[in-house]
Amino acid sequence: MGKPEGGDATVETAPGNGTAAPRPAVDRPWHAPGGDGRRTRAVRVAVSGALIGATVLAVLLVPPLFPLDQQAVDLTAKLEPPSWAHPFGTDEVGRDVLLRCVYGMRVSLLVGVVAALVASGIGLAVGCAAGALGGRADRLTMRLVDTFTAVPHLLMGIFIVAMFRPGIWPVIASVGLTHWVSTARIVRAEVLSLRARPFVDAAISGGASRLRVAARHLVPGVLPQAGLAAVLMVPHAIWHESALSFLGLGIPAHEASLGTMINGARGSLVTGEWWPTLFPGLFIVVPTLALAGLAGAWRERINPRRRSELVL
Amino acid sequence: MLELSHITAGYTPRAPVVRDLSLTVADGEALGLLGPSGCGKSTLARVAALLHRPYAGTVVLAGEPVRGFRFRAPRARRTLVGVVFQQPRLAADPRLTLRALIADPARATGRFTELADRADALADAVGLGGDLLRRRPPEVSDGQLQRACLARALLLRPRLLICDEMTAMLDASTTAALVAVVEDYRREHDAALLAVGHDRVLLNRWCDSVREFPTTP
Numbered sequence: 001m002g003k004p005e006g007g008d009a010t011v012e013t014a015p016g017n018g019t020a021a022p023r024p025a026v027d028r029p030w031h032a033p034g035g036d037g038r039r040t041r042a043v044r045v046a047v048s049g050a051l052i053g054a055t056v057l058a059v060l061l062v063p064p065l066f067p068l069d070q071q072a073v074d075l076t077a078k079l080e081p082p083s084w085a086h087p088f089g090t091d092e093v094g095r096d097v098l099l100r101c102v103y104g105m106r107v108s109l110l111v112g113v114v115a116a117l118v119a120s121g122i123g124l125a126v127g128c129a130a131g132a133l134g135g136r137a138d139r140l141t142m143r144l145v146d147t148f149t150a151v152p153h154l155l156m157g158i159f160i161v162a163m164f165r166p167g168i169w170p171v172i173a174s175v176g177l178t179h180w181v182s183t184a185r186i187v188r189a190e191v192l193s194l195r196a197r198p199f200v201d202a203a204i205s206g207g208a209s210r211l212r213v214a215a216r217h218l219v220p221g222v223l224p225q226a227g228l229a230a231v232l233m234v235p236h237a238i239w240h241e242s243a244l245s246f247l248g249l250g251i252p253a254h255e256a257s258l259g260t261m262i263n264g265a266r267g268s269l270v271t272g273e274w275w276p277t278l279f280p281g282l283f284i285v286v287p288t289l290a291l292a293g294l295a296g297a298w299r300e301r302i303n304p305r306r307r308s309e310l311v312l
Numbered sequence: 313m314l315e316l317s318h319i320t321a322g323y324t325p326r327a328p329v330v331r332d333l334s335l336t337v338a339d340g341e342a343l344g345l346l347g348p349s350g351c352g353k354s355t356l357a358r359v360a361a362l363l364h365r366p367y368a369g370t371v372v373l374a375g376e377p378v379r380g381f382r383f384r385a386p387r388a389r390r391t392l393v394g395v396v397f398q399q400p401r402l403a404a405d406p407r408l409t410l411r412a413l414i415a416d417p418a419r420a421t422g423r424f425t426e427l428a429d430r431a432d433a434l435a436d437a438v439g440l441g442g443d444l445l446r447r448r449p450p451e452v453s454d455g456q457l458q459r460a461c462l463a464r465a466l467l468l469r470p471r472l473l474i475c476d477e478m479t480a481m482l483d484a485s486t487t488a489a490l491v492a493v494v495e496d497y498r499r500e501h502d503a504a505l506l507a508v509g510h511d512r513v514l515l516n517r518w519c520d521s522v523r524e525f526p527t528t529p
Binding site: 199 | 361362363383390391393394395399404407416417420461464467
């Protein structure tokens with residue numbers, strides 16, 4: 001009696017060690033409804049982590065080992081299907097798709113990470129300022145943010161890229177400067193909720209200045225949320241870089257980027273050569289899904305605050 | 313020490329929680345304020361601690377009328393009053409260790425080196441020591457956390473201590489311990505006390521005089 005459901009003969013409890021009794025091993029498939037999702041989550045984290053790890057490793061190790069001449073073409077070997085020499089085949093001017101995918105991924109990751117950092121930094125600053133100042137300053141800031149949101153961000157991104165010569169930095173600027181809005185909103189909401197807690201009253205009563213309350217009690221409280229927003233931003237930024245490059249506005253056309261590769265190989269898709277578009281596409285989809293999976297697991301870790309509060 | 317006259321305060325101007333209330337706490341006096349839950353005791357305590365601006369009425373603290381509340385009050389005025397809140401869970405920043413929590417007002421006012429010894433002494437006085445001081449609020453009990461909150465409120469040597477239902481969530485022995493700490497502090501520094509609560513027996517034994525909170529019409 002009183003045993004948890006499913007605590008059957010497979011459970012071995014060490015004698016005299018009641019506190020550290022293991023969770024009962026419940027015999028049901030890991031995907032069954034009613035499970036606590038731990039297994040699923042562990043599998044998802046492991047697979048996502050492995051994929052991200054492999055991508056980062058490839059991006060770091062391949063360029064020094066296999067230098068790529070971005071301008072070199074070999075028209076005798078154009079549009080070769082996947083083979084041992086070219087595992088992902090060659091494109092319409094005879095360049096190896098695999099090698100260019102890795103180089104393109106390097107650009108995408110760089111853009112994704114830096115742009116996400118820029119966007120989250122701006123969002124954190126704006127959200128904290130609005131939330132911590134409150135009142136009229138908050139309302140004014142958030143109306144400005146609303147106005148900013150009203151303009152489609154791809155359009156604004158294109159406008160920013162168009163002002164500069166093509167290259168990686170204008171792309172980073174165009175993604176970073178347009179994607180801080182959601183982070184700013186999340187951070188502001190969190191700051192507003194923290195600001196109303198009695199521990200802020202206690203700090204004020206203890207002589208803390210506005211700046212100190214913000215720096216010591218509010219900003220550290222929103223950092224997990226802001227960090228999560230930053231990680232979730234990386235896949236989004238990668239897609240934006242690809243979209244801009246696909247439109248011919250991002251990375252210069254001859255340089256390897258997942259977007260420029262898909263754009264260049266578009267024509268050969270109709271003649272049945274699927275490999276120069278499919279593989280760059282997979283290189284966009286798989287790592288971004290893996291990154292989103294990791295970020296999702298992180299969100300589940302930091303958000304179920306309620307469960308621990310029930311224990312109190 | 314503290315003079316509240318004709319205070320009307322609350323969170324929406326149309327339905328204030330406290331209406332036209334006046335009370336005085338003399339230097340060194342201990343005043344108990346008794347009232348059922350929801351009658352505006354905590355709001356009044358927040359007004360008295362300069363944490364909430366009333367809609368009407370005047371607050372005179374240490375002989376000078378109060379013009380600004382919260383951040384608008386000068387630091388020296390704010391720290392004249394120490395506050396202990398009802399719920400230690402909410403009144404403690406969950407990221408600080410208890411040691412940092414107690415010393416927080418010292419850091420906030422830039423007097424950390426001067427007050428470090430006092431923080432240790434206070435932690436000792438409220439019965440916290442050793443491993444407990446290295447833990448964070450989620451890792452200690454309500455009683456232990458409230459002890460730390462009391463030490464924090466006493467750190468800057470306030471001349472008026474406001475205890476807003478300080479012992480409502482605590483067991484009898486912790487209540488006795490905390491009240492003893494407050495009384496020791498008051499004897500030593502001749503500080504005034506405004507104790508807000510609904511426990512008639514406790515307030516009668518603790519305070520020089522006890523007032524019923526006037527019920528709002």
